[in-house]
Structures are given as C-alpha cells and as structure tokens.
Amino acid sequence: MALFEATGLHKRFGDQVVLENISLRFEEGQLSGIMGPNGAGKTTCFNVLTGRYRPDRGQVRFAGEDITGLAPRQIARKGLARSFQIMNLFDDDSAIDNIVIALPAVRARAWSPWRDLGRDTAAYDEAAQILARIGLAGKERTPARRLSYGERRALEIGVALAARPRLLFLDEPTAGLGAEGTARLFELIAELKRQVSIVIIEHDMKFLFRLADRISVIHWGQVIAEGTPDALRGNPWVQRSSLGAVAA
Numbered sequence: 001m002a003l004f005e006a007t008g009l010h011k012r013f014g015d016q017v018v019l020e021n022i023s024l025r026f027e028e029g030q031l032s033g034i035m036g037p038n039g040a041g042k043t044t045c046f047n048v049l050t051g052r053y054r055p056d057r058g059q060v061r062f063a064g065e066d067i068t069g070l071a072p073r074q075i076a077r078k079g080l081a082r083s084f085q086i087m088n089l090f091d092d093d094s095a096i097d098n099i100v101i102a103l104p105a106v107r108a109r110a111w112s113p114w115r116d117l118g119r120d121t122a123a124y125d126e127a128a129q130i131l132a133r134i135g136l137a138g139k140e141r142t143p144a145r146r147l148s149y150g151e152r153r154a155l156e157i158g159v160a161l162a163a164r165p166r167l168l169f170l171d172e173p174t175a176g177l178g179a180e181g182t183a184r185l186f187e188l189i190a191e192l193k194r195q196v197s198i199v200i201i202e203h204d205m206k207f208l209f210r211l212a213d214r215i216s217v218i219h220w221g222q223v224i225a226e227g228t229p230d231a232l233r234g235n236p237w238v239q240r241s242s243l244g245a246v247a248a
Contacts, residue, residue: 001064002025002026002027002028003026003027003028003062003063003166003167003197004024004025004026004049004060004061004062004063004080004167004197004199005024005025005026005060005061006022006023006024006025006048006049006058006059006060006061007023007058007059007060007061008021008022008023008057008058008059009021009022009023009045009048009055009057009058009059009060010022010055010056010057010058011044011045011048011053011055011056012056017221018041018044018221019041019044019045019048019055019221019222020220020221020222021058021222022041022045022048022058022218022221022222022223023223024045024049024216024223026167026197026199027197027213027214028166028197029197030193030197030198030213030214031189031193031197031198031199031200031211031212031213032197032198032199032200032212032213032214032215032216033199033200033201033202033208033209033211033212033214033215033216034046034199034200034201034202034215034216034218035201035202035203035205035208035215035216035217035218036217036218036219037219040218040219040220040221041218041219041220041221041222042201042218043171043201045201045218046082046169046171046201048060049169049199050072050075050080050082050169051067051069051070051071051072051074051075052072054068054069055068055069062075062078062079062080062167063078063079063166065078076163076165079164079165079166079167080165080166080167080168080169081160081161081163081165081167081168081169082160082168082169082170082171083156083157083159083160083168083169083170083171083173088156089144089152089155089156089159090144091143091144091145092143092144092145093143093144094140094141094142094143094144095131095136095139095140095141095142095143095144095147095155095158096124096127096128096131096140096141098144098155098158098159099127099130099131099155099158099159099162100123100124100127100162102159102160102162102163103123103126103127103162103163104162104163104164105122105123106123126162127140127162128140130158130161130162131155131158133158133161133191133192134154134155134157134158134161134188135154135184135188136151136154136155136158139151148181149176149177149181150177150178150180150181150184150185153173153176153177153181153185154184154185154188157170157173157188157189157192161192161196165196166196166197167196167197167198167199168192168196168197168198168199169198169199169200169201170189170198170199170200170201170202171201172201172202172203173185173189173200173202174202174203174204174207175203182204182207186207186210186211189211190211193211200212209229209232209233210229212229213228214226214227214228215227215228215229215232217232217235217237217238224237225237225238
C-alpha cells in the first residue's frame, strides 16, 4: 500500500475543467516529483492533495485513511505538512520563534501559544535542532525578514518540519532562487529525503530530475506520463516537449 494515494480526482472552476481523472501514488521513503508546463493543473492538483481544495470527485488516502475533503489543519494533524510557493512566515519574529510556534506541543496549548514561550526551554531546544538541520544554526535570533531569500526558503521548510510530518509537500521550493541558493537548497532536500518522504512540485526540471525517485507529468489536467527520471527522459512525449530539453 502506498503512503499516499489519489484516485480519480476531478476539479473544475465554473466551466473550466482543471483536473480530469488524476490518479497518483507516493511511496514511503521516496522523493516524488510533479512536473508539467505552466497552466497544466499542477498547483490545483497540489492544493487538492493537501486539502486546500475539495475535489469534485475522487478520493485521497493517506496512510490507508480516507482524507478526502478534510481541512488542511485536520490533514496536518495526521502527519502531512507543506510549504507554499508564496512564503508564509512571521517576518517580524525571529527564525527560532517561527519554528517554535509550529511545534505540535506549542500549537496544542489552549491559551495563546506566544505567551510565556521564553520559559519553554524544551521547545526552543527542539527548534534550534531544526534550524541546524536546515542550515540556519547561528541565525536563531535573526528576524525572518532579515534573512536572505534562500534562507527564508529554508526557514519555511523548517516550519513544515516542525510539525514532525510523515510526508512533506514542497511547492516550487526553488522559485526566485539563483544558482547558489538553488545549490544550497538541493543539498538540504537531498539530506531531508533520507529522513522523511517528500513530494515536490517544481519548475526546475534539472533540479527535480536529480533528486526524485519517481516523477509524474501533468498536462491538460491529466497525468500523461510517470516513472523514474531515466524512464521519463526516454518518454516520447517528454522528448517532444520543451520539458525534454531541460530534463536532458
């Protein structure tokens, strides 16, 4: 049984059909990729898989449980976390506070999680360990807005990791990054894939092909090809498309 499975997903907005009979499987212990040209339906698919949109038809299962139509917060509690293409950080707060507020023990408090956090040494110790994992050791007290763009991208991944997910979804993690930032992010994700199952939607095909165990290609709202990076390089449609050149 796959860790995460979507079957027969359909989604439309008004008269526009965006997803048509999408089926996907993501295995535990793997990094799975989703790619496709602009307007192919990738982002809508990602949002359906993570609960931001409810599918019009179809089913989503995580760890054998039907999670179709559950709210993102409910899905997160089951062990699925995600980042966003547009970063969602508390810019005026420190890097470590951004991590602390995402820890399950802090979120579970009945009162305001910001109150008396300075006394919670265990939470800050755990947050510091996460910052070290994502390459931000020494930046604990730096306000999020003062981090470089690449560091902010890493911090957002750290916020998602703070939820201790079993499956981590990353939405366009290289967006806006230059070559140096992309290289650092590659090293981070390559290390993280040893520790957590990951699904990435990504426009940088070379980045994705170097990291992914399996990739699904979405176009016209459908899965038109899937397989290992090597298998997709030989796929006739991928070879004929603009994706083929960048994946080579």
